[in-house]
Amino acid sequence: MNTKLTFAAALLAATMLSGAASAKTLVYCSEGSPEGFDPALYTAGTTFDASSKPVYNRLVQFEPGTTNVVPGLAESWEVSDDGLEYTFHLREDVNFHTTDFYTPTRTFNADDVLFSFERQLSEDHPYNAYVEGASWEYFNAMSMPDLLKSIEKVDDMTVKFVLTRPEAPFIANMAMDFASILSKEYADQLSESGSESDLNQKPVGTGPFQFVAYQPDAVIRYQAHPDYWDGKEPIDDLVFAITTDASVRQQKLLAGECHVMPYPNPADIESLKSNDQLTVMQQEGLNVGYLAYNTQQEPFDKVEVRKALNMAINKEAILDAVFQGAGQIAKNPIPPTMWSYNEEIEDDPYDPEAAKQMLEEAGVTDLSMKVWAMPVQRPYNPNARRMAELIQEDFSQIGVDVEIVSYEWGEYLERSKAVDRDGAVLLGWTGDNGDPDNFLAVLLGCDAVGGANRAQWCNEEFNNLVQEAKTLSSQEERADLYEQAQVVFKREAPWATIAHSVVFMPMLKEVTGYKMDPLGGHSFEGVDIAE
Amino acid sequence: MFRFLFSRLALLIPTFIGVSIVAFSFIRLLPGDPIMLLAGERGMTEERYQQLQSTMGFDRPLVVQYFNYLLDLLQGDFGTSIVTKRPVLQEFFTLFPATLELSFCAIVLAVVIGVPVGMLAAVRRGSWLDQTIMGSALVGYSMPIFWWGLLLIILFSGVLGWTPVSGRISLLYYFPPVTGFMLIDSLLSGQDGAFKSAASHLILPTVVLATIPLAVIARQTRSAMLEVLGEDYVRTARAKGLPPRRVIGLHALRNALIPVITTIGLQVGVLLAGAILTETIFSWPGIGKWMVDSVFKRDYAVVQGGLLLIAGIIMIVNLIVDVLYGLVNPRIRH
Numbered sequence: 001m002n003t004k005l006t007f008a009a010a011l012l013a014a015t016m017l018s019g020a021a022s023a024k025t026l027v028y029c030s031e032g033s034p035e036g037f038d039p040a041l042y043t044a045g046t047t048f049d050a051s052s053k054p055v056y057n058r059l060v061q062f063e064p065g066t067t068n069v070v071p072g073l074a075e076s077w078e079v080s081d082d083g084l085e086y087t088f089h090l091r092e093d094v095n096f097h098t099t100d101f102y103t104p105t106r107t108f109n110a111d112d113v114l115f116s117f118e119r120q121l122s123e124d125h126p127y128n129a130y131v132e133g134a135s136w137e138y139f140n141a142m143s144m145p146d147l148l149k150s151i152e153k154v155d156d157m158t159v160k161f162v163l164t165r166p167e168a169p170f171i172a173n174m175a176m177d178f179a180s181i182l183s184k185e186y187a188d189q190l191s192e193s194g195s196e197s198d199l200n201q202k203p204v205g206t207g208p209f210q211f212v213a214y215q216p217d218a219v220i221r222y223q224a225h226p227d228y229w230d231g232k233e234p235i236d237d238l239v240f241a242i243t244t245d246a247s248v249r250q251q252k253l254l255a256g257e258c259h260v261m262p263y264p265n266p267a268d269i270e271s272l273k274s275n276d277q278l279t280v281m282q283q284e285g286l287n288v289g290y291l292a293y294n295t296q297q298e299p300f301d302k303v304e305v306r307k308a309l310n311m312a313i314n315k316e317a318i319l320d321a322v323f324q325g326a327g328q329i330a331k332n333p334i335p336p337t338m339w340s341y342n343e344e345i346e347d348d349p350y351d352p353e354a355a356k357q358m359l360e361e362a363g364v365t366d367l368s369m370k371v372w373a374m375p376v377q378r379p380y381n382p383n384a385r386r387m388a389e390l391i392q393e394d395f396s397q398i399g400v401d402v403e404i405v406s407y408e409w410g411e412y413l414e415r416s417k418a419v420d421r422d423g424a425v426l427l428g429w430t431g432d433n434g435d436p437d438n439f440l441a442v443l444l445g446c447d448a449v450g451g452a453n454r455a456q457w458c459n460e461e462f463n464n465l466v467q468e469a470k471t472l473s474s475q476e477e478r479a480d481l482y483e484q485a486q487v488v489f490k491r492e493a494p495w496a497t498i499a500h501s502v503v504f505m506p507m508l509k510e511v512t513g514y515k516m517d518p519l520g521g522h523s524f525e526g527v528d529i530a531e
Numbered sequence: 532m533f534r535f536l537f538s539r540l541a542l543l544i545p546t547f548i549g550v551s552i553v554a555f556s557f558i559r560l561l562p563g564d565p566i567m568l569l570a571g572e573r574g575m576t577e578e579r580y581q582q583l584q585s586t587m588g589f590d591r592p593l594v595v596q597y598f599n600y601l602l603d604l605l606q607g608d609f610g611t612s613i614v615t616k617r618p619v620l621q622e623f624f625t626l627f628p629a630t631l632e633l634s635f636c637a638i639v640l641a642v643v644i645g646v647p648v649g650m651l652a653a654v655r656r657g658s659w660l661d662q663t664i665m666g667s668a669l670v671g672y673s674m675p676i677f678w679w680g681l682l683l684i685i686l687f688s689g690v691l692g693w694t695p696v697s698g699r700i701s702l703l704y705y706f707p708p709v710t711g712f713m714l715i716d717s718l719l720s721g722q723d724g725a726f727k728s729a730a731s732h733l734i735l736p737t738v739v740l741a742t743i744p745l746a747v748i749a750r751q752t753r754s755a756m757l758e759v760l761g762e763d764y765v766r767t768a769r770a771k772g773l774p775p776r777r778v779i780g781l782h783a784l785r786n787a788l789i790p791v792i793t794t795i796g797l798q799v800g801v802l803l804a805g806a807i808l809t810e811t812i813f814s815w816p817g818i819g820k821w822m823v824d825s826v827f828k829r830d831y832a833v834v835q836g837g838l839l840l841i842a843g844i845i846m847i848v849n850l851i852v853d854v855l856y857g858l859v860n861p862r863i864r865h
Contacts, residue, residue: 027702035615043571131616135583141573200616215708216625217816218699239702243814251684252696408562410829413574429572452574 024529025237026511028522029249029258033217033242036131037203039177040120043137045520048177050240053523054222055097056180056205059088059113059159060171064525065515067286067338067434069175073108073206074159079473083166084149086174088113090157095227096183097210101202104185108206110153115184117151120144127187130196138178142432166471168478172433177521181206208233208525217242234513234528253278253506259529260507260514262522266324266382272506281505283516284337288330288439289380289428290495291371291391292454294421299364306493308358309424310348312398313391313496322387323499330497332486334439337518338431340479342486348493356398368401370423372416376409379501379520380428387498388426416454425454434519436482441466444494455494462488535857539850546846547839551604554838555597558831565589565613565829587613600835609839610832614825619836623818627840628711629699630817633809634802636733637740642795645745649752649791653760654779664749671746676805680739680812687735694735697814701728736813740805744798751794755787762786789860796852800845 034050035042042048052058061072071077074088094108119127120139128134139145147170149162163170173179186204190196203211206229209222220240224233241258243249249261250268254275264272273280293300293309300306315329331347334340359367373388374381381387385406392402405423407415416425432438442448445466446458462485469481489495505516510530517523566575566583575583584590588599603610609619652664688696695701699713706720714733717725759765760783768778807819818837825833 025702036617041616043569043573132611133587133613133616135569135586137569140579141570141575197617213705213707215816216622217820218629218814219702221705241698241702241814242816243697244820245812245814247681248684248697248812248814251689255688255692255696257696257698257702410563410567413567413570413572417574427572432573452572 023236024234025239026235026260026524026527026529027239027241027258028524029243029252029261030220030240030522031242031246031249031263032244034214034220036200037211037214038131038182038200039180040116040136040139041131041134041200043141049522050220051203052177052180053207053521053525054209054238055203055207055211056182057094057207058175058177058179058181059090060175062175062434062517062519064523065517067172067431067518069171069434072175073113073181077171079171083168083471083473084163086161086163086170087154088159088161090159091229092157094206094229095225096186096206097204097225098227099202099204099210099212101198102183102186102189102204104183104204106185108181108183109156110159111184112181113159114151114153115187116179116181117148120178121148121151126191127196127199131200136178138176138432142173142176142178144173168470168473169433169435169437172435172438176433209238230525233525235524238524250506253508256508259511260505260522262505264504264506266326269326269504272504277509278506279509279511281507281514281516283503283518284328284335285379285501285503286335286337286431286434286518286520287380287428288333288335288500289378289387289426289498290330290333291424291426291498292495293424293493294419295455295457295494296419297422299362299367300369300424302362302364303492304358304362305364305367306496307348308355308362308398309395309400310493310496311351311355311358312394312400313498314350314394315498316350317394318387318390319499321390322381322383323501324382326382326502326504327499328502330500331490333444333489333495333497334436334482334486335431335500335518338434338436338439339475340436340482340486342483344483345486345490347497348490352394352397359398359400365399366401367399368403369395370403370405372412372423372425372427373404373406374409374412374426375406378428378430379503380430380499381426382501384426417451419450419456421454421456427454431519436478437466437470440482440485440489441470444489457492457494459488459492459494462492536854539853543846543850547843550842551601551835551839552597554835554842555600556593557838558826558829558834559593561826561829563829565831568829569613604839609836612825612830612833614828614830614833619832622821622833623837623840625711626816626818626821628708629713629815630803630806630810630819632712632714633733633736633740633815633817634799634806636737637802637805638744638795638798640737640741641744641748641798644741645748646752646791649749650756650779650784650787652749652753653756656757661753665753668746668749671742672750674742676739676742676808677812679742680735680809683735683739684812695728695732697732697812699729699732699815700725701732704728736809736815739812740802740809743805744795744801747798747801748791748794752787752791755790756783759783759787785859789856792852792856792859796849799848803841803845 032046034047035044037051039048039052057073059072059074060069063070073091075091077086077088079086096104119125120136147163147167149164152160154160183204187199190198208225208228210225212221212223214220222238224236226232243252246263246265250264252258253261272278293306295301319327331345332342371388371391374384388404395402429443443452446463449456449458465481465485469478472478512528512530513526611618648664652661655661684696687694704722704725709716709719713729717729765783768782806817807823810817810819822837
């Protein structure tokens with residue numbers, strides 16, 4: 001084994017050293033270490049970037065650069081009229097990776113699909129607890145155990161998922177990282193040799209890149225999958241140089257030690273943009289930062305009061321001070337890169353005078369309230385304390401006295417769920433699957449009151465629209481309902497929508513074909529280096 | 532000498548138990564629940580929360596949890612990381628050689644420069660040289676490591692292009708780790724230029740990590756030396772007409788070294804603390820960064836296991852220092 005490994009290593013080094021002409025290597029200065037390589041075990045984007053994106057495919061995938069769902073390992077699929085049965089027709093002749101540690105004897109088939117899901121679904125499955133503490137967090141968070149009635153192998157190349165209720169976002173869930181397809185044959189082989197945990201440390205998939213080696217906290221190496229079903233990648237080797245500090249990543253990029261870096265410091269973006277060695281791509285993140293009133297408490301149960309407060313917030317000032325330009329004002333509860341985003345909606349104007357008057361008309365005087373500030377940094381809110389202070393200042397202009405409160409993060413999340421919570425909460429959300437349901441139903445639906453619905457807002461009209469959209473399979477019809485739901489949201493103002501972050505990706509000019517992922521992932525499929 | 536060693540070793544046991552209690556309770560005293568943090572904004576149902584609590588054993592009384600932990604420890608099981616699901620011991624030993632290599636180079640640099648410079652300052656007491664050395668030492672001691680590291684990177688890697696920005700070796704070289712020490716592994720690999728690349732990657736992090744210990748050692752050597760130089764036996768040695776080099780190098784230095792060795796031993800703790808920042812700046816895959824990340828994620832198993840292992844190492848180093856001390860100063864042995 002060891003000699004084999006050394007030989008492979010020498011071979012790889014030799015190809016890498018023999019010059020750019022024969023082997024193209026792209027170095028990505030990633031921001032952190034993956035927790036492991038089995039994406040279904042984890043929820044962090046950094047882990048997905050290193051596992052599901054390069055190594056695996058899913059039955060359906062997100063079209064690069066969009067949130068549209070397109071065929072992946074399933075060439076096509078049908079939905080039964082009652083919306084309960086999804087039948088996937090699998091792609092033929094898809095090869096798994098051949099590596100130093102594994103040689104497949106067959107191509108991809110229905111057994112692999114069943115293996116990938118059943119291990120998450122069934123507690124009796126031999127791979128359900130193959131690492132200590134395996135909890136299949138995303139599978140559970142997307143309510144898959146309740147939703148899946150059964151998964152059936154119709155024939156070698158056809159799989160049917162039967163649901164317990166119609167759920168249109170199911171198809172988007174199938175494109176998520178936890179739904180990555182692993183090799184059953186590889187898992188069986190590992191079971192035989194008693195080294196099951198290698199499934200999480202030496203991944204084998206069907207994806208565009210195959211895993212070569214990982215040195216914890218330092219380097220991950222991949223090479224292009226020579227028999228990839230969608231054609232071999234233009235680059236030969238992909239290397240993740242793990243560099244946690246943003247300033248150091250930037251220095252490495254400038255020194256040519258890497259080609260692409262994520263998450264630059266907002267303060268450095270202008271200087272990066274003016275550097276003619278670099279291209280700086282940008283896109284709105286799939287997230288929203290908001291201030292949620294408690295709509296079940298006086299006087300915030302009155303729409304006029306919530307509207308008046310919304311009109312008192314100077315969002316431009318927040319964008320400058322908190323986001324340092326890396327943000328965009330939010331008018332809707334979903335981000336602009338998401339389908340069904342309602343462009344027509346007009347944001348509440350910033351008008352403290354009118355706001356003051358509205359409060360007086362509503363009979364509210366001497367209002368004092370709490371504003372909760374998160375103790376952590378998030379893309380949708382890089383500095384909640386500062387944001388709370390700015391809101392405090394804005395509200396004082398209309399005679400509202402604000403006390404800022406904060407708790408440790410776990411406590412904050414827990415306490416802010418309470419229906420009788422005192423005060424308005426700063427929080428946000430990053431989308432999981434690009435489906436509007438993942439924002440509108442999860443954060444504002446009646447079922448989520450006392451949970452993720454921090455506004456404790458249950459509006460029948462809104463809820464009906466969102467629930468109905470879940471039962472339709474046509475994206476067009478669903479989009480229509482979601483657009484109407486956004487109108488109701490804006491009229492009722494359970495939140496002050498504050499901002500969506502803007503994500504920047506600096507890279508060397510010679511990198512071509514990189515597409516920014518609205519879901520926040522980093523994928524190097526189709527990326528090339530110009531000579 | 533054996534009795535001395537034995538009494539020192541016996542002391543390790545209560546210390547180790549004490550540390551295990553502190554490590555166990557410290558992370559649990561911090562507010563925050565690892566399961567809620569794992570779920571984040573997404574949250575989870577009460578039922579699922581209870582289920583995870585019982586899988587991870589957090590639903591049992593703290594005393595029971597502690598004794599289970601202690602039992603596992605006695606069997607060499609340091610637990611499994613809640614975040615990565617990998618055994619703590621395995622993670623520790625993958626990352627530790629990197630920290631050890633860096634810390635070793637840093638302490639060697641600090642001693643090799645710190646001791647002679649401190650001596651020089653003592654001998655030339657009050658001169659401009661003394662003032663310059665002590666002034667620089669004060670600056671070095673007060674230097675914020677993060678800022679200092681970034682400054683060196685921008686100057687030497689960015690502007691001058693003399694050293695690489697970060698990492699342990701150029702990405703061109705790839706060989707499976709044998710010892711985990713990059714300088715040794717690069718030599719073993721037999722690849723052209725690998726050793727040079729590994730060495731050049733070590734320069735800046737070593738300088739940054741050595742800065743504070745170097746300042747402390749230089750100051751300590753100077754003051755110890757000054758004290759010894761005023762002693763009667765030094766005056767006697769001088770009066771005998773011994774050459775100054777022999778007086779300082781043999782008679783004075785040997786006695787001045789006793790407190791310096793203690794200081795060097797204590798610097799090991801400082802080095803591990805400094806490693807946290809140095810490793811973060813230079814993307815150095817060691818245990819410093821690993822520990823900090825775990826505290827933020829309330830990864831109980833990693834924090835308590837890591838603390839225990841680090842404390843164990845510091846205790847062993849201190850034991851070695853005590854033994855060395857005994858060799859230099861025979862009075863301690865009895």
